[in-house]
Amino acid sequence: xxxxxxxxxxxxxxxxxxxxxxxxxxxxxxxxxxxxxxxxxxxxxxxxxxxxxxxxxxxxxxxxxxxxxxxxxxxxxxxxxxxxxxxxxxxxxxxxxxxxxxxxxxxxxxxxxxxxxxxxxxxxxxxxxxxxxxxxxxxxxxxxxxxxxxxxxxxxxxxxxxxxxxxxxxxxxxxxxxxxxxxxxxxxxxxxxxxxxxxxxxxxxxxxxxxxxxxxxxxxxxxxxxxxxxxxxxxxxxxxxxxxxxxxxxxxxxxxxxxxxxxxxxxxxxxxxxxxxxxxxxxxxxxxxxxxxxxxxxxxxxxxxxxxxxxxxxxxxxxxxxxxxxxxxxxxxxxxxxxxxxxxxxxxxxxxxxxxxxxxxxxxxxxxxxxxxxxxxxxxxxxxxxxxxxxxxxxxxxxxxxxxxxxxxxxxxxxxxxxxxxxxxxxxxxxxxxxxxxxxxxxxxxxxxxxxxxxxxxxxxxxxxxxxxxxxxxxxxxxxxxxxxxxxxxxxxxxxxxxxxxxxxxxxxxxxxxxxxxxxxxxxxxxxxxxxxxxxxxxxxxxxxxxxxxxxxxx
Numbered sequence: 001x002x003x004x005x006x007x008x009x010x011x012x013x014x015x016x017x018x019x020x021x022x023x024x025x026x027x028x029x030x031x032x033x034x035x036x037x038x039x040x041x042x043x044x045x046x047x048x049x050x051x052x053x054x055x056x057x058x059x060x061x062x063x064x065x066x067x068x069x070x071x072x073x074x075x076x077x078x079x080x081x082x083x084x085x086x087x088x089x090x091x092x093x094x095x096x097x098x099x100x101x102x103x104x105x106x107x108x109x110x111x112x113x114x115x116x117x118x119x120x121x122x123x124x125x126x127x128x129x130x131x132x133x134x135x136x137x138x139x140x141x142x143x144x145x146x147x148x149x150x151x152x153x154x155x156x157x158x159x160x161x162x163x164x165x166x167x168x169x170x171x172x173x174x175x176x177x178x179x180x181x182x183x184x185x186x187x188x189x190x191x192x193x194x195x196x197x198x199x200x201x202x203x204x205x206x207x208x209x210x211x212x213x214x215x216x217x218x219x220x221x222x223x224x225x226x227x228x229x230x231x232x233x234x235x236x237x238x239x240x241x242x243x244x245x246x247x248x249x250x251x252x253x254x255x256x257x258x259x260x261x262x263x264x265x266x267x268x269x270x271x272x273x274x275x276x277x278x279x280x281x282x283x284x285x286x287x288x289x290x291x292x293x294x295x296x297x298x299x300x301x302x303x304x305x306x307x308x309x310x311x312x313x314x315x316x317x318x319x320x321x322x323x324x325x326x327x328x329x330x331x332x333x334x335x336x337x338x339x340x341x342x343x344x345x346x347x348x349x350x351x352x353x354x355x356x357x358x359x360x361x362x363x364x365x366x367x368x369x370x371x372x373x374x375x376x377x378x379x380x381x382x383x384x385x386x387x388x389x390x391x392x393x394x395x396x397x398x399x400x401x402x403x404x405x406x407x408x409x410x411x412x413x414x415x416x417x418x419x420x421x422x423x424x425x426x427x428x429x430x431x432x433x434x435x436x437x438x439x440x441x442x443x444x445x446x447x448x449x450x451x452x453x454x455x456x457x458x459x460x461x462x463x464x465x466x467x468x469x470x471x472x473x474x475x476x477x478x479x480x481x482x483x484x485x486x487x488x489x490x491x492x493x494x495x496x497x498x499x500x501x502x503x504x505x506x507x508x509x510x511x512x513x514x515x516x517x518x519x520x521x522x523x524x525x526x527x528x529x530x531x532x533x534x535x536x537x538x539x540x541x542x543x544x545x546x547x548x549x550x551x552x553x554x555x
Contacts, residue, residue, distance in 0.1 A: 004212060005034060011187035018094055018156055019072050026189040030216075033245025065092050068099070077103035093147070094156045097140055101160065104134035109322050133167075140164045155185025163194060171198050179206065186211040196221045197355055212241075225357065226389070255286050261295035261326045268299045276300050291317035291324040298330060307337045325354045332364045336371070344368045359388035359395070366398060375405040393419035397428045409436055427482045431499070434475035438502060473506040497523060501534065508541055517541050 008031040015024035064083055071080035077099040084096035111132035144161040147153055153161065162177035175198050181191040186209065196217065199206060208214045219234035238245070260283060267276040280300040283293035298313035314331035317324050328351035335344035345368050351361035366381035379402040386395040400415035413436050419429040476499045500523050507516035520541065523534045 005031065007187060008034075011185075014185075015188070017069070017091060019069070019098060020156075020188070020190060023187070023189040023191075027187050030242060030245055033242040035241055035243055061087060061089060061092060065089070065095065068092070068095055072099055075106075077106065090154050090157075094154075094160065097144065097157070097160055100136045101134070101140060101164065104136035108132045108134050112322060113319070137164055137168055141168060153180075155181045155183075155188055155191070158184060159188055159191040159194075162191065166194065166198060174198055175206070179208075182211075182213070182217075183209040186213040189213075189216075192217045193220065196224055197357075226359065254282070257283060257286060257290050257292045259292070261292045261299075264296040264299045265326075268303055271303065273300075273303055276303060289320060291321040291327060294320065295324075295326050295330060298327075298334075302330075302334060302337075307334045310334045311338070323354050325351055325358060328354065329358060329361045329364065332361065332368075336364065336368060341368050341372055357388060359385045359392075362388065363395065363398065366402075370398075370402065370405075375402045378402050379406070391422045393422045393424040393426075393429065396422065397424070397432075400429075400432065404432075404436075409440065412436060427479055430475045430479035430482060434472045434479060434499065437472035437475065470506075473503055476500075476503045501537075504534075504537060508537065508544075513541050513545060 008027050011027040012024050012031065015021075015027060064087065068080040068083040071077075071083060072095065081096050081099040081103065084092045084099070087093050087096055115132065140160075141164050144153065144157060144164060147157065148161065158177050158181035162174045162181060165171075165174035165177055175195065178191050178195040178198070181188055182195065185191075192213065195206070199221065208217065215234065215238055219231055219238060222228075222231035222234055260279070264276060264279055267279065276296075277300055280293075280297045283290070283296045287293055294313045294317035298310040298317070301307075301313065302310040311331055311334045314327045314334065317327035318331070321327075328347050332344045332347035332351065335341070335347060345365065348361045348365045348368065351358050352365075355361075362381050362385040366378045366385060369375075369378040369381065379399065382395065382399045382402060386392075386399055389395050396415045396419035400412040400419065403409070403412035403415060413433065416429040416433045416436070420433065424430070479499070480503070500519055504516050504519040504523065507513075507519065517538065520534055520538045
């Protein structure tokens, strides 16, 4: 415990000195979140090596470092880099590299803003044009590679090298650099989060260093993968040693905005308008120019149906942080509601460029192309979403819908079976499987006898391919049972009435006259276009009873 405390105290100073503000904040939050224990200043030894011994260089360089840090804190990044152009110490070199990187990122954001303001499209709409890039990346990559191969880099240098490689679209090398960073300096939280963003679901598990920070990383990774059950379990285990951690408890810090956009998404899905309104007001009063606050307000307007206002706030979030993933995805949803499919596609594409693991953006792309009646494209994106969420029935139902449009009934049935096995709470899979099996039976019957010979439903039922009708009837029964368990009336819609009629006819043909009469009477009470057919069916059932046929199918 004391070693954790000493390590975190040193980390807050080291990270702050290098301008890594987010990581410094995380380390400070974990410091105050530790369970009670000695609060002395004993040095202790960390569970993994910290940064190499600082190369102080000369007193003049130390003074230059203080000046450069003052420029850095005022966002004068090029000026800070220039002040450290001859730095030799580890801190000075890192701050120069980091200043150059941020200067390039700042200029890239300015160029993208200029391009957006010059066009009439949605934010990020740069069709036909290469997007702006950080012009300092090649220089930084060359210098960091040379430094690593000669005298070596500390954990901070490896972290920055990983970020540069990520921006240069070299994910494998970026992962290696980031793993070296977290091994050399475990408390560098930004390196962990960057590593999570580069770790795909289809890749081999990472060989993480043996450090307590890895537990926070695994919980964060589960959250990012939307594996809620595992994330909750991991965070609950962390509470034992970190009971006051602000990383976990929003109630401990009412002015915390980190992750509040995710909380607003939950309130949105649950349609808790009052709570979402209160959260939006709280965020705006705390800091209305934080991208998280803008997303909360955007969600509030979306829940009210004011989609244009919602887009306005999501755009504002992206002006504050062009790589804010949640805003791109949510804005894509709003453009779908506004039927602006081109802008929706562009927003979703930007989201998957930032994080290829965002299944919501892949799913949104599939929905958008489905709206555009382009099922082949939609299927491609639904497959991406399903690979990320293999246990989500909605993904499988969406894929099945595309296969249906493409008249690939066999693949559609397979997808609905996957949805059924993954807790299809909405009952879509049951209904669609029943319909598909019924259609398979009808096709077999039509191929063998011709539709003109099968106008009578009882004859139709007896001549369909064995297996299809019982399967269809079984899924219709499960659909009815699920709807009734949720208190929903079944049979009011035409498709449901036809399903009940099919089920009634099947029960009659198999000799289950009691069940057939119960369903038929229910259909008769509901009325509808097939009322006369239901009456005829009930008369047939009564005739079979009187004839004492034993419930067998009519000859």
